[in-house]
Amino acid sequence: MKNKKNILVSLVSLSVLMIATQTVHADSANFSVTPKIGENQVGQNLGYFNLLLKPKQTQNVEFTLNNNSNQTIKVKTSFGTAFTSQSGNVGYTPDLVKPDPSLKINLKDYVKLPQTLTIKPKNATTVTATVTMPDENIKGVIAGGFNFEDASTSESTQKSSGVSITNRYRYVIGLVLQNDTAKVDPTLNLGKVGPDQVNGRNVITANLTNSAPAYLMQMNTSATVTKLDDKSVNYSYNNAAMEMAPNSNFNLTIPVSIQGVLNGKTSEPLKPGKYHIKMTVYGSQDTNGTHQTMVNGQVTKYDYKWTFDKDFTITGERATALNAKDATVNQNSGLDWLLIIGLIMIILLLIALIFLFIKRRKKEEQEDKTNEDEDKSI
Template sequence: MIEKKNSVYNILGKIGLVLVLVFSLCYCSKNIYASSSNFNVNPVTPENQIDKSLGYFNLLMNPEAEQNLTFNLNNTTSKSITVDMSFSRSTTNDNGLAIYDSAGKTKDSSLQYNIEDYVEIPKKEITISAHSQVTVTAKIKMPQGANSGVLAGGFAFKEKKSKNQESTSKGVSITNEYRYVIALVIQQDTQKVSPQLKMNDAKATQVNSRNVFTANLQNMSPTYLQDMNAKATVKNVNNPEIKYSFENSDMKMAPNSNFNFAIPVSIQGNMKDQTSKALEPGKYHLTMTVYGVKNTNGTYESTVDGKAVKYEYKWEFEKEFEIAEEKAQKLNQSDPTVHYKEPINWLMIIGIALILIILLLIFLIFSRKRNKDSHQ
């Protein structure tokens, strides 16, 4: 009898071990992105730096002046590394943030002098020995006609890795991604230039497979539009009850750039048990108010997080546009949140199936044991 009981416990123990392994495989295969870098970058501040407390280059230059900028790169590891150096003009992404990555971005129609044409990087691939420092330079030039406002861009430094390079340990893959960006802002004088904001087209489209309205905003001036605060409402002309509103009070536009300000139509983020309403075809009316540059003595006032905030600049825009029935249907069909159905949770189904199999095995084992005992 004791041997039979032990055999039952051994079987149950093995089944339990299999379950633990199955769920471990389901949950433990994850990517972890390392939060540290193998190198650091320090710009060497030149004499013509406007504000020496800044961690980036903000230079006052004469027309057609040329100069070299210096960077110290330090390898903090015990092995040799290679760093790629690049330069891009400042642009505005569709989250309303000024960034230094012009890849895939068409030059803005208001951009007269592209700073990328006036920056030269002699050595774009830098090898740094273990625990050592190298000094690299970049050559810049101030164009003759850029006598007002600023030209802006950024130097990017990123460790070069082989394609899909990663280290693995105990089923966990670790991917190291770190990019240093040192901004460059050059100007011929320090006289203030006012931003000029314009609204171009408005339309219905998608962002991350979600239906949205977008309004293209363009900063036509060679200056940053700081502290940008936009509030927008879109109404269906024939049915005012169909209304969508959105605001963002924490934006910044690069000089001579544009971006698409999105007003969500579909539910964003976690859906839970909700579904998005289908986008209706028809005529729509967009109204938008934009504030810029916070100033306690500013002329214009808006409310941000329940508090009154004053700004130097204010713009108001209106635009009518139409969504064709075919366009609306196409957008609704490709938006997974419209007529949303909860996806099948295969992990839960597998877990329930395994539990049922275990219960069935236990039942069969004890039934077999009971039958044998009854015959003895």
């Protein structure tokens, strides 16, 4: 039960969010959203819904939307199943990520709510969504989030540059459903590992899957990738502030190229060959946890620990293709040597062909001369 409380407290930071879809700062959003928490809530003052329901049970959940502006606004509503983003955070944006195969019950199929709302200036309205628990009894939790997005367009134009910027805001309020409060442990597995690119930079991706109907919070991950025949080629990754949604997966990205400002530097090209990844993951901080490690110079205890080791191969074809697309890699490094070697091989081949041609020619001339001499003697 203690671990359950830890998970609930950790979800607070994920449940009520305001997100600008552009990298633009503004004083405030045009509207606000407040959930009306019912009596069957697991935990109080969480800011999101964590409902204890029986199979087939239906419940209405309500929100109060306030229009803080002096204009009529439209709010688009939707619901998204919980997923893990590529940065290792829990998200609720609808249909942004393909559901993991371990997700047998998709919560969005059990939630109904109006699609668009119109709210008059300085006014408020109540939104009601219908939530139905699946027929079968479930272990652990199923989770998602209500999305409320400002569908009214607010544009500010910079005349000097002719750039038009659109500000839009979204509130996300989480929904967690469960039949009981029995503890279910997260289950972490390492899947495919290999080279890839993110934002035009070479990376090694390692797919992590939490196949259990449970959140994995306070996830502390460290990984090291080394080339088996050259230990000087190694890449590392450390992040003590990650989390995973129930029944979800994501590709952990381990940088290979320079990720920030180059300052005149260039990245080493990705080299083909056999590699090995070693990864350690801790989860769910607990003062009574059985596993411990150092975080920011302090001993930190966790309930869970996983260790993964895996070999993988980067082919020459794949390395060449990725290096060619990575703007931080000096395209002349390595490529000139390949070109030079290729030219040398071609020259040597031509010399060999010429030598064989001359040798054959001389042999033919010698044979012709011999035949002429024989004819004269006859």
